[in-house]
Amino acid sequence: LKERVMINKQRDEMTELGVMFNELMDNLEKSFQQQQQFVEDASHELKTPLTIIHGHLSLINRWGKDNPEVLERSIDLSLNETNRLIHLVSELLTLSRAEESTISQSSLEKLNIRMVMEDIVENFQTINHNFTISSTIDVEADFAIKILKSHLEQIMIILLDNATKYSTEQKLIQIHVSHTNRQLKIEVKDYGEGIPEEELPFVMNRFYRVDKARSRKHGGNGLGLAIAKRLLDLYQGTLEIDSVYGKWTKVQITFPLNGSS
Ligand code: ADP
Numbered sequence: 422l423k424e425r426v427m428i429n430k431q432r433d434e435m436t437e438l439g440v441m442f443n444e445l446m447d448n449l450e451k452s453f454q455q456q457q458q459f460v461e462d463a464s465h466e467l468k469t470p471l472t473i474i475h476g477h478l479s480l481i482n483r484w485g486k487d488n489p490e491v492l493e494r495s496i497d498l499s500l501n502e503t504n505r506l507i508h509l510v511s512e513l514l515t516l517s518r519a520e521e522s523t524i525s526q527s528s529l530e531k532l533n534i535r536m537v538m539e540d541i542v543e544n545f546q547t548i549n550h551n552f553t554i555s556s557t558i559d560v561e562a563d564f565a566i567k568i569l570k571s572h573l574e575q576i577m578i579i580l581l582d583n584a585t586k587y588s589t590e591q592k593l594i595q596i597h598v599s600h601t602n603r604q605l606k607i608e609v610k611d612y613g614e615g616i617p618e619e620e621l622p623f624v625m626n627r628f629y630r631v632d633k634a635r636s637r638k639h640g641g642n643g644l645g646l647a648i649a650k651r652l653l654d655l656y657q658g659t660l661e662i663d664s665v666y667g668k669w670t671k672v673q674i675t676f677p678l679n680g681s682s
Pocket residue numbers: 579583584586587611613614615616624625629630631632636640641642643644645646647670
């Protein structure tokens with residue numbers, strides 16, 4: 422009997438090992454496929470502006486020498502596309518760096534949230550004077566947590582940029598900063614075009630845009646929210662989006678306070 426129990430136990434362990442191995446291989450394959458998809462999507466995004474620039478250079482080559490109007494227009498449009506390429510490559514680098522890095526809590530300095538948020542709002546308001554940015558900062562004057570200042574700034578710029586890019590007539594952005602014992606919470610709400618409910622689960626995916634043409638017009642590559650999400654992941658933070666299409670969009674981010682405040 423003892424022997425049979427031993428054999429059964431060994432068999433169970435072998436089955437368990439087999440299941441673990443299969444899971445590991447599935448995960449590896451999935452991450453490989455995701456990587457491949459990413460390279461494919463990124464190449465496609467890079468190809469579009471390059472094709473446009475190539476088209477304009479061909480135009481200049483054929484007609485531009487004798488036609489200053491063609492020359493000027495094609496140079497202008499090519500410059501727009503090179504700016505787009507520079508922006509895209511810099512976003513791809515940011516995303517790749519954020520995906521590679523990890524944050525060691527012990528190496529971080531504490532950041533005064535009220536001061537940093539006030540600066541971010543003030544700077545953003547200066548550049549976007551046609552917007553009313555109303556901020557309520559419900560944290561104590563000395564409230565501080567461990568986050569890299571550049572990361573918080575980068576996340577806030579992505580959210581505020583989106584709030585302006587997808588605005589309609591009502592140029593109002595509301596920011597609310599608050600905290601509980603467990604987390605810091607920042608909400609950014611705009612009253613712009615909103616996001617259709619069925620698209621909400623996808624907007625954080627890399628390169629995903631609800632309206633490709635509109636986003637492109639504003640220089641959007643569909644990478645902003647993916648970058649913000651990845652930066653938040655470094656702190657075990659969260660990003661949630663709520664929206665009523667045609668009315669408003671609210672993005673809420675949180676940072677856990679355990680061990681970091
Ligand atoms: P993009 O650079 O295109 O803005 P994001 O990753 O920041 O990329 O956003 C993905 C998509 O989600 C956008 O293309 C847009 O369709 C939608 N979106 C994001 N934020 C907002 C917002 N505040 N209002 C309406 N739509 C938004």
